[in-house]
Amino acid sequence: NAGVMQNPRHLVRRRGQEARLRCSPMKGHSHVYWYRQLPEEGLKFMVYLQKENIIDESGMPKERFSAEFPKEGPSILRIQQVVRGDSAAYFCASSKDRDVQPQHFGDGTRLSIL
């Protein structure tokens, strides 16, 4: 998965803390997508961003979750006041263009809530 870089690879938080997940897209890609993978479930779309814009956040919980993709720097998925149910693998993907484009994934951040 060279190209899309996610960090940290593993993140442990206690209930009520904040989690920040970072994603740097492949070089030349300006479209970023976040997905969540729960045990026994497929990957689920959360949010789609372009530089400085949230295009579609329909898959993201309205409370406690936010995402950004600033002009400079990586995309950030932020989870405030984490709960046990937030434990999952969070994957970032990027594409060069938008419509019907193959998406390339990072290796994910495994979030564990104690």
Place this chain on the structure above:
Amino acid sequence: TQLLEQSPQFLSIQEGENLTVYCNSSSVFSSLQWYRQEPGEGPVLLVTVVTGGEVKKLKRLTFQFGDARKDSSLHITAAQPGDTGLYLCAGHPDPYSGGSNYKLTFGKGTLLTVNP
């Protein structure tokens, strides 16, 4: 909601055998992608198919997109232990069917184990 059903869910075979994995939906997809995911890693893109009836080959892997763009299959010839992994199909639902041409819908995957 556009769903992708993958079958079988689990498959365990011996080295050298052939296998086929299926990905089916009642909805039309603008494109369909196959990924392989290994434990602790992200999905790695294997192929994208966009035209109904399209067949693509990648060494011992053959991918087919159904004529109606509602289903796809992955056939592996002479499987090797290195083929072990979770195979995921994912697609862009056709916008005319209420889908989005940027959101990927994923199946739950087929976990393949190839025994030496």
